[in-house]
Amino acid sequence: MTTRSGSARYEGFGKDGKGHVSTQSGVLSDTPYAFNTRFGDEPGTNPEELIAAAHASCFTMALSFALARAGFSDGTLETSAKVTLDKDGDGFSITKSELDLKATIAGIDADQFAAIAADAKANCPVSKVLNAEISLTHSLNS
Numbered sequence: 001m002t003t004r005s006g007s008a009r010y011e012g013f014g015k016d017g018k019g020h021v022s023t024q025s026g027v028l029s030d031t032p033y034a035f036n037t038r039f040g041d042e043p044g045t046n047p048e049e050l051i052a053a054a055h056a057s058c059f060t061m062a063l064s065f066a067l068a069r070a071g072f073s074d075g076t077l078e079t080s081a082k083v084t085l086d087k088d089g090d091g092f093s094i095t096k097s098e099l100d101l102k103a104t105i106a107g108i109d110a111d112q113f114a115a116i117a118a119d120a121k122a123n124c125p126v127s128k129v130l131n132a133e134i135s136l137t138h139s140l141n142s
Contacts, residue, residue, distance in 0.1 A: 021045060046082040048094065055097050055126045056081040063123035066116050067105065075105035097130065
């Protein structure tokens with residue numbers, strides 16, 4: 001079992017609040033996020049781009065390992081992901097993640113590649129988490 005962590009802190013509420021997000025690895029360290037980094041053009045990050053990066057990287061790695069298991073050893077995979085956030089009643093929902101893959105693989109035919117890629121899409125851990133059980137524990141200091 002492998003466990004990784006991230007954290008977020010938000011001070012103030014709503015559009016006036018400001019936050020910072022960090023990752024266990026330190027790749028993100030107090031990186032700003034807020035309403036204007038999510039819906040505007042202020043520098044910083046947002047949950048949707050983090051999910052897009054996670055999905056693109058997870059799928060690409062899963063495909064790489066699947067291709068290696070199928071006997072392929074030479075090539076390049078480049079994936080981008082677009083995550084869509086839509087208004088949903090009073091809130092928002094992530095409604096889709098679109099993976100766009102560009103691949104160069106020596107000696108593979110189109111049908112075999114399509115089957116391996118479809119399996120990697122369905123079975124990469126981030127694809128699975130987008131439909132996963134979510135748990136929450138909490139404490140309140142007031």
